Amino acid sequence: MIPTKPILIYGTTWCPDCRRAKQFFGEHRVQYTWVDIEQDEAAMAEVERINEGKRIVPTIICPDGEILTEPSNDELAAKLGLYATAKHAFYDLIIVGAGPAGLTTAIYTAREGLNTLILEKSAAGGQVANTQFLENYPGFDQGISGAEFATRLTNQARRFGVELLQATAVEDISRDGLYLRVKTSAGNEYGARAVLIATGSRYRRLNVPGERELIGAAIHFCATCDGPFYKGKDVLVVGGGNSGFQEGLFLKQYARNITIVEFLPEVKASKVLQEKVAEQANMAVVPNHAIQAFQAERGKLLVSKCRIAPPAKSGSGAPMASSSSPASAPTAISCRLRSSVTAPGLSPPVRRWRPPCPASSPRATCARAAPSRPPRPLAKARPPRS
Numbered sequence: 001m002i003p004t005k006p007i008l009i010y011g012t013t014w015c016p017d018c019r020r021a022k023q024f025f026g027e028h029r030v031q032y033t034w035v036d037i038e039q040d041e042a043a044m045a046e047v048e049r050i051n052e053g054k055r056i057v058p059t060i061i062c063p064d065g066e067i068l069t070e071p072s073n074d075e076l077a078a079k080l081g082l083y084a085t086a087k088h089a090f091y092d093l094i095i096v097g098a099g100p101a102g103l104t105t106a107i108y109t110a111r112e113g114l115n116t117l118i119l120e121k122s123a124a125g126g127q128v129a130n131t132q133f134l135e136n137y138p139g140f141d142q143g144i145s146g147a148e149f150a151t152r153l154t155n156q157a158r159r160f161g162v163e164l165l166q167a168t169a170v171e172d173i174s175r176d177g178l179y180l181r182v183k184t185s186a187g188n189e190y191g192a193r194a195v196l197i198a199t200g201s202r203y204r205r206l207n208v209p210g211e212r213e214l215i216g217a218a219i220h221f222c223a224t225c226d227g228p229f230y231k232g233k234d235v236l237v238v239g240g241g242n243s244g245f246q247e248g249l250f251l252k253q254y255a256r257n258i259t260i261v262e263f264l265p266e267v268k269a270s271k272v273l274q275e276k277v278a279e280q281a282n283m284a285v286v287p288n289h290a291i292q293a294f295q296a297e298r299g300k301l302l303v304s305k306c307r308i309a310p311p312a313k314s315g316s317g318a319p320m321a322s323s324s325s326p327a328s329a330p331t332a333i334s335c336r337l338r339s340s341v342t343a344p345g346l347s348p349p350v351r352r353w354r355p356p357c358p359a360s361s362p363r364a365t366c367a368r369a370a371p372s373r374p375p376r377p378l379a380k381a382r383p384p385r386s
């Protein structure tokens with residue numbers, strides 16, 4: 001069973017096994033207390049005492065007093081009681097993935113009397129469990145936290161008799177006569193009449209330092225879902241394709257300033273979108289820059305700094321620009337460019353941006369000639385037809 005008291009993790013910031021353990025607990029929404037032993041002499045001494053003079057990290061103290069040193073994910077799952085075997089060898093339906101899609105399906109199928117098993121490689125809830133706050137789900141007029149929503153959905157499915165195995169990835173599905181055979185990471189095999197794959201989607205990550213710990217708190221993938229949190233803030237949109245431009249335009253109703261960063265030398269968004277963005281006084285586009293890192297302060301899930309660096313092939317890896325924002329502000333996807341900080345050999349960040357020049361006109365002429373666009377007049381409302 002998932003412990004109700006927090007687990008204590010002694011570790012260091014540079015230790016990959018500590019990060020893995022923290023990620024495992026985070027994914028399973030298990031509370032833990034993190035102690036960086038390099039910042040805490042007493043904790044360092046405690047780790048040495050436990051490990052007979054050795055500094056082994058992570059050293060994890062479980063609520064029942066058991067001590068785990070450098071545990072594997074399997075050991076952690078076993079400790080949390082997450083590894084279980086399903087009650088039956090055969091089900092009417094096996095659902096792969098316990099996100100909102102898998103859990104919702106299970107509620108309907110179990111309610112209709114179909115014997116339903118869900119196999120989930122991580123924790124129930126899927127992406128929604130990592131969402132800070134959901135405001136757009138029908139029926140929750142005051143909104144609901146992602147974690148609570150995931151718990152309610154899981155409880156509702158269980159109430160109808162759905163079986164759910166967590167920390168159990170599906171590794172193979174094969175046909176076995178009329179039925180399907182599902183193989184799991186725990187080495188078990190289950191038969192089913194039907195298998196529903198509800199493994200969701202994965203957002204492409206930048207894979208830069210600081211990104212993972214800020215996802216859901218300060219880095220988001222959905223402007224309509226999370227944009228309202230950024231009223232009056234400066235927001236950074238990563239990616240200059242149609243999605244990035246559309247998300248940026250949506251965010252302009254909330255954010256104070258929006259900067260779209262694109263790592264290619266030119267943005268790929270359609271011309272219509274580029275023109276719309278160019279019309280906005282509070283939007284800027286910075287091509288030819290890649291995000292290098294997100295920085296959080298003292299491990300808190302708040303962005304305080306963000307660096308923009310040129311893509312590796314374009315030369316020096318020196319930061320192009322960096323910015324700070326008050327540590328208290330949940331400025332997320334957000335970071336402000338400071339144009340005074342530039343790296344040698346690179347053009348400074350562009351604050352205002354114009355659509356690309358027509359192919360025929362030389363770039364310099366076009367840039368000089370391009371006037372700032374006056375806002376389009378609003379179309380007059382037509383009188384209603386009688």
Ligand SMILES: Cc1cc2nc3c(=O)[nH]c(=O)nc-3n(C[C@H](O)[C@H](O)[C@H](O)COP(=O)(O)OP(=O)(O)OC[C@H]3O[C@@H](n4cnc5c(N)ncnc54)[C@H](O)[C@@H]3O)c2cc1C
Nearest residue numbers: 097099100101120121126127128131169170199200201225
């Ligand atoms: C940060 C963030 C904020 C969001 N905010 C909102 C919001 O405010 N409002 C909103 O409507 N939507 C929001 N979304 C989107 C919403 O979370 C998704 O649309 C929703 O979770 C999709 O549900 P799903 O069940 O299709 O997939 P997922 O939620 O992705 O679930 C798929 C599940 O399948 C599991 N899985 C994958 N492969 C395997 C395997 N081989 N074996 C077993 N299990 C497997 C995964 O671990 C996962 O749990 C947000 C998403 C993110 C990331």
